[in-house]
Amino acid sequence: xxxxxRRLLLLVPVAIGxxxxxxxxxxxxxxxxxxTILGIHATPKAVALLHQQWGLNxxxxxxxxLFVDRLLHxxxxxxxxxxxxxxxxIWGRLPATLWLIVYTAVLxxxxxxxxxxxxxxxxxxxxxxxxxxxxLLGLGMPPFWVGLLLQYALALTLHIFPVxxxxxxxxxxxxxxxLPSLTVAVGLSPVVIRSLRASMLSVLGADYITTAxxxxxxxxxxxxxxVLRNAIIPxxxxxxxxxxxxxxxxxxxxxxxxxxxxxxxxxxxxxNRDFPVVQGVTLIFGVLVVLVNLLxxxxxxxxxxxxxxxx
Amino acid sequence: MSATTALVTVPAEHAARRKAQWYRVPALxxxxxxxxxxxxxxxxxxxxxxxxPDVQDLNAILxxxxxxxxxxxxxxxxxxxxxxxxxxxxDLQVAFIAVLFPFVLGTVLGSLAGYFGGWADLIIMRVVxxxxxFPFYVLIIALVFVLGPGESSIYIAITAVGWVSYARIVxxxxxxxxxxxxxLAAQSGGLSHLRIMGRHLLPNVITxxxxxxxxxxxQDILAIVTLSYLGLGIQPPTPDWxxxxxxxxxxxxxxxxLTTIPGLAVVVTGLALSLxxxxxxxxxxxxxx
Numbered sequence: 001x002x003x004x005x006r007r008l009l010l011l012v013p014v015a016i017g018x019x020x021x022x023x024x025x026x027x028x029x030x031x032x033x034x035x036t037i038l039g040i041h042a043t044p045k046a047v048a049l050l051h052q053q054w055g056l057n058x059x060x061x062x063x064x065x066l067f068v069d070r071l072l073h074x075x076x077x078x079x080x081x082x083x084x085x086x087x088x089x090i091w092g093r094l095p096a097t098l099w100l101i102v103y104t105a106v107l108x109x110x111x112x113x114x115x116x117x118x119x120x121x122x123x124x125x126x127x128x129x130x131x132x133x134x135x136l137l138g139l140g141m142p143p144f145w146v147g148l149l150l151q152y153a154l155a156l157t158l159h160i161f162p163v164x165x166x167x168x169x170x171x172x173x174x175x176x177x178x179l180p181s182l183t184v185a186v187g188l189s190p191v192v193i194r195s196l197r198a199s200m201l202s203v204l205g206a207d208y209i210t211t212a213x214x215x216x217x218x219x220x221x222x223x224x225x226x227v228l229r230n231a232i233i234p235x236x237x238x239x240x241x242x243x244x245x246x247x248x249x250x251x252x253x254x255x256x257x258x259x260x261x262x263x264x265x266x267x268x269x270x271x272n273r274d275f276p277v278v279q280g281v282t283l284i285f286g287v288l289v290v291l292v293n294l295l296x297x298x299x300x301x302x303x304x305x306x307x308x309x310x311x
Numbered sequence: 312m313s314a315t316t317a318l319v320t321v322p323a324e325h326a327a328r329r330k331a332q333w334y335r336v337p338a339l340x341x342x343x344x345x346x347x348x349x350x351x352x353x354x355x356x357x358x359x360x361x362x363x364p365d366v367q368d369l370n371a372i373l374x375x376x377x378x379x380x381x382x383x384x385x386x387x388x389x390x391x392x393x394x395x396x397x398x399x400x401x402d403l404q405v406a407f408i409a410v411l412f413p414f415v416l417g418t419v420l421g422s423l424a425g426y427f428g429g430w431a432d433l434i435i436m437r438v439v440x441x442x443x444x445f446p447f448y449v450l451i452i453a454l455v456f457v458l459g460p461g462e463s464s465i466y467i468a469i470t471a472v473g474w475v476s477y478a479r480i481v482x483x484x485x486x487x488x489x490x491x492x493x494x495l496a497a498q499s500g501g502l503s504h505l506r507i508m509g510r511h512l513l514p515n516v517i518t519x520x521x522x523x524x525x526x527x528x529x530q531d532i533l534a535i536v537t538l539s540y541l542g543l544g545i546q547p548p549t550p551d552w553x554x555x556x557x558x559x560x561x562x563x564x565x566x567x568x569l570t571t572i573p574g575l576a577v578v579v580t581g582l583a584l585s586l587x588x589x590x591x592x593x594x595x596x597x598x599x600x
Contacts, residue, residue: 017441028457140529140581142536145574248446270456285449
């Protein structure tokens with residue numbers, strides 16, 4: 001409890017900061033935000049209405065308070081384009097994004113663990129070098145470009161996966177979301193492989209591995225039982241640290257694959273100049289990252305008892 | 312422990328050997344070679360192509376490679392090869408400038424937080440925590456949206472989001488370095504904080520920041536290309552790799568090369584910079600590879 005409690009307490013300033021940043025977005029808009037958002041053809045009445053709705057004629061502190069008060073009541077504002085609550089729009093789009101995030105995390109582990117094992121078991125060997133250099137290519141690949149290539153090769157040419165869409169039912173989701181998840185995983189895996197390789201190498205050098213070896217534990221068993229179990233914890237952390245990248249990647253990839261998630265909602269809303277929705281999605285993305293970070297910390301503490309006593 | 316002994320016994324010959332070794336780090340050499348070639352190609356673009364990247368030729372749209380158009384033409388009949396070169400010019404220039412601002416801001420704030428500790432540290436690091444609570448792309452895209460598309464918005468957005476990594480890295484390094492004897496000596500010698508930070512600490516901690524900057528440029532290039540792909544970055548008709556990919560996307564089934572080629576340019580540039588970063592890390596952090 002104490003560890004989780006302390007982590008929760010640390011979240012309070014971050015949560016307040018996140019709302020402050022999202023709140024201030026509107027004041028970064030050049031000129032009169034209401035007029036800029038509504039465009040040059042807006043009637044003075046519409047501008048005045050928006051001023052009143054957003055409380056733009058109040059002092060800054062009071063505006064912020066209004067914003068927070070609405071948030072606490074679950075009100076993310078009114079979509080200017082769809083004329084319905086932004087919160088409802090986002091809520092309806094959240095499942096697809098969560099699917100994509102979890103699916104990507106799973107695929108990243110599936111890709112990274114075997115490759116890191118290949119590299120770590122032959123340090124400085126040919127396959128170690130290959131596993132270390134090839135991911136460098138992945139680091140420099142624009143996520144949307146990888147998505148387009150996969151779409152071309154596996155969907156448009158070979159017809160193995162659907163080109164776009166979310167699919168229906170769990171089986172449909174698993175099939176339809178494979179390519180988008182793989183796209184984000186290709187960008188994420190290099191980072192995971194590198195740190196997993198490093199942690200496997202340090203585990204391989206530990207005394208208990210030498211002990212296990214001298215006891216005559218066979219190679220495969222040694223790796224799975226002793227090395228992998230201890231090296232997987234840092235991999236979880238690395239995934240957690242890069243959750244921002246993972247979630248940000250989904251934002252782009254949802255657009256390429258026309259997935260009905262909050263990322264594609266954000267981009268559409270940008271082109272609709274639907275400020276409240278953009279603001280709402282930004283907030284939800286921030287909340288997602290904070291929550292996943294908390295989960296990673298808790299998972300880490302559960303997997304590795306030392307963490308609980310260290311901090 | 313080994314670090315302190317190494318510091319005490321570091322002989323001149325060690326430093327000399329290390330200096331002589333930089334060209335023997337294969338990753339660094341490969342990366343530098345690649346980068347020099349790329350830079351030569353984009354800077355020397357007028358020498359390598361006679362086509363204007365913006366000139367349309369509606370009689371020659373979506374043409375395949377020919378002696379006239381090395382990589383063919385796009386949907387408006389513009390020469391792909393010259394758009395690739397001139398687009399690289401734009402993207403690399405923006406990326407190299409964009410990496411400087413967060414580097415400077417993050418280094419300054421990280422040094423202040425690490426050196427003074429206390430309130431400065433508390434406030435700066437809480438702000439860092441808040442900024443990293445947002446996914447990189449989400450915050451950048453949101454900022455560019457509110458500021459309006461274009462180059463200056465890219466710089467502001469990348470700076471606002473990117474400085475946090477430098478601040479974390481430099482702060483961590485300063486925390487270690489400020490306990491070393493040479494800093495204590497400088498402090499007891501009565502030097503000003505500014506001088507200690509600028510002349511004594513910074514040269515010793517900046518390498519980590521520079522190594523990170525290499526991978527950061529890669530990320531910035533990706534961000535610029537992504538913004539342009541979404542229509543929020545470099546504005547047409549200025550050629551840029553992201554817009555090229557976005558335009559090619561509509562012809563993916565018939566002219567996949569329009570999408571593939573600019574993407575490959577991004578990947579090769581990213582590879583060059585990553586290799587340099589890796590090589591620098593091997594060179595400047597011996598014993599950690």
